[in-house]
Amino acid sequence: MSNRNHQDSIRESGTATHPALAQFIDEALSRSRAHADPSDAVLAIAPLMMALSACADEVLKEAHLRSDPDHYTRNLIYCAPDNCLSLYALVWLPGQWTPVHDHGSWGVVGVVEGVLEERSFVRLSADDGRDEGIALARGGVVLQSPRAVSTFVPNPDHIHITGVPAGRPRAVSLHLYGRTMSDFNLYDVEAGTRRRIAIAHNES
Numbered sequence: 230m231s232n233r234n235h236q237d238s239i240r241e242s243g244t245a246t247h248p249a250l251a252q253f254i255d256e257a258l259s260r261s262r263a264h265a266d267p268s269d270a271v272l273a274i275a276p277l278m279m280a281l282s283a284c285a286d287e288v289l290k291e292a293h294l295r296s297d298p299d300h301y302t303r304n305l306i307y308c309a310p311d312n313c314l315s316l317y318a319l320v321w322l323p324g325q326w327t328p329v330h331d332h333g334s335w336g337v338v339g340v341v342e343g344v345l346e347e348r349s350f351v352r353l354s355a356d357d358g359r360d361e362g363i364a365l366a367r368g369g370v371v372l373q374s375p376r377a378v379s380t381f382v383p384n385p386d387h388i389h390i391t392g393v394p395a396g397r398p399r400a401v402s403l404h405l406y407g408r409t410m411s412d413f414n415l416y417d418v419e420a421g422t423r424r425r426i427a428i429a430h431n432e433s
């Protein structure tokens with residue numbers, strides 16, 4: 230698909246695009262299609278995310294930076310027509326966190342403002358497909374400054390919470406996934422259970 234088509238696609242969703250953003254989407258689509266293995270896909274796309282994060286001030290529009298005082302905000306930037314790829318700008322106000330979750334997809338995250346904190350969970354029990362009897366242990370933490378890029382792959386799924394502690398400034402990050410991220414697994418660590426939920430996002 231050409232840049233022109235991407236730009237048209239984004240314009241149709243109401244947001245004028247920046248050439249660097251159109252180029253990123255075009256190249257990310259190409260590299261994700263060239264690499265069926267999720268580990269190869271994130272390896273190939275991570276440098277693209279680092280470059281996009283570096284020029285985010287020019288690329289991101291007001292519509293991508295919406296926030297909500299009650300929860301972190303997912304602003305949709307691009308969604309591939311065949312749902313093979315989606316890109317969001319996430320805005321984290323101080324004290325806003327995700328629940329414990331996984332994505333069921335590969336992902337590439339680039340920080341563009343503030344410090345994004347990720348706390349990981351390690352699955353101790355084998356995934357037998359059941360949504361109960363799931364033993365999770367707390368893992369490590371990563372603090373990501375602007376231009377930092379992190380990635381994850383599924384199977385086993387990457388389980389974590391992400392956010393900004395109260396007292397730290399707002400953070401903004403770009404999240405590229407290998408599918409439309411309209412649902413994911415939520416975990417109850419104490420109960421050892423998970424459930425699939427649909428999630429809403431601001432469509433720009």
Ligand SMILES: [Fe+2]
Nearest residue numbers: 330332389391
């Ligand atoms: Fe996540």
